[in-house]
Amino acid sequence: MSINNDLIKFFHESEYYTLKYKNYFPIYEKLFSKFRGKKITFVEIGVLSGGSLFMWRNYFGDQARIIGVELNPEAKRFEKYGFEIFIGNQGDEKFWNNFFDKVGDVDIILDDGGHTNFQQIVTTCCCISHIKDEGLLAVEDVFHSYGVSYGSKGFFNPSKFSFINFCKKTIDDINYRFPGSKKFRFSLNEYIYSAEFFESFVAFHVNRKMCEIKNEVLRNKGHDIKVEDLTHQQRDSIPGSNQFVIKFKKIHKSFRGNFKYLVFKINEYISKKFFK
Numbered sequence: 393m394s395i396n397n398d399l400i401k402f403f404h405e406s407e408y409y410t411l412k413y414k415n416y417f418p419i420y421e422k423l424f425s426k427f428r429g430k431k432i433t434f435v436e437i438g439v440l441s442g443g444s445l446f447m448w449r450n451y452f453g454d455q456a457r458i459i460g461v462e463l464n465p466e467a468k469r470f471e472k473y474g475f476e477i478f479i480g481n482q483g484d485e486k487f488w489n490n491f492f493d494k495v496g497d498v499d500i501i502l503d504d505g506g507h508t509n510f511q512q513i514v515t516t517c518c519c520i521s522h523i524k525d526e527g528l529l530a531v532e533d534v535f536h537s538y539g540v541s542y543g544s545k546g547f548f549n550p551s552k553f554s555f556i557n558f559c560k561k562t563i564d565d566i567n568y569r570f571p572g573s574k575k576f577r578f579s580l581n582e583y584i585y586s587a588e589f590f591e592s593f594v595a596f597h598v599n600r601k602m603c604e605i606k607n608e609v610l611r612n613k614g615h616d617i618k619v620e621d622l623t624h625q626q627r628d629s630i631p632g633s634n635q636f637v638i639k640f641k642k643i644h645k646s647f648r649g650n651f652k653y654l655v656f657k658i659n660e661y662i663s664k665k666f667f668k
């Protein structure tokens with residue numbers, strides 16, 4: 393991942409105050425660079441002193457429509473610079489319905505607003521279906537989910553219902569597209585094609601068409617040389633075979649089973665250290 397000097401330059405050059413964490417700059421570059429110079433709609437939740445709006449304008453170019461969402465009506469002052477400003481609460485579903493009625497579907501939403509679990513979750517759930525295919529929702533400051541910020545109480549995290557736990561559920565949601573899998577009652581898996589995790593930062597990539605692909609095995613017409621599939625076989629000649637199973641089979645020569653479940657349980661026990 394490259395460090396984009398343009399963006400950091402625009403950050404420092406912005407006439408108005410802005411604050412961003414250092415490690416976000418290469419992430420922005422990785423996620424957003426393909427949109428530069430294009431006619432896109434970019435939304436940032438959280439305007440504060442407006443400095444980031446100017447940074448985004450310089451980064452994406454004049455063709456981009458840059459929209460700020462903010463609780464504080466003072467943000468309206470930035471409309472005179474050509475930004476669209478919507479005053480409202482990102483944790484309010486009605487606000488988002490009204491917002492998308494007016495704005496239409498968008499390419500990128502960057503959530504740098506209030507950062508509570510509820511705000512991040514409601515924003516994700518209300519916005520995902522209004523992001524265009526190949527667009528994304530990027531959520532900053534997800535360290536709040538771990539209770540490491542704003543004193544010992546943080547945002548009352550960690551919590552079972554933290555934003556990061558919602559993201560972990562989304563990993564299952566994406567995998568549940570596989571035919572025959574369990575389904576969630578609340579699912580965004582017809583929109584979220586993939587998710588990317590960075591330190592303190594999560595991105596959900598939207599692509600309805602890719603989500604529609606019904607997964608199935610494809611087989612080519614190549615010559616099948618009928619090679620034995622060694623999965624679950626335990627023999628001296630197979631690297632890493634389970635020695636207990638091999639010895640047992642030597643003693644009980646007539647035994648045909650492969651102790652698949654026993655090997656699974658032994659390996660599960662060994663793997664526990666990787667889950668600590």
Ligand SMILES: C[S@@+](CC[C@H](N)C(=O)[O-])C[C@H]1O[C@@H](n2cnc3c(N)ncnc32)[C@H](O)[C@@H]1O
Binds near residue numbers: 409438461483504511
């Ligand atoms: C971290 S600051 C934004 C910083 C700005 N994006 C920047 O990069 O300079 C967070 C902003 O989100 C606003 N905010 C907090 N809760 C919000 C909510 N529920 N809905 C919309 N904006 C909110 C705050 O008023 C504050 O201006």
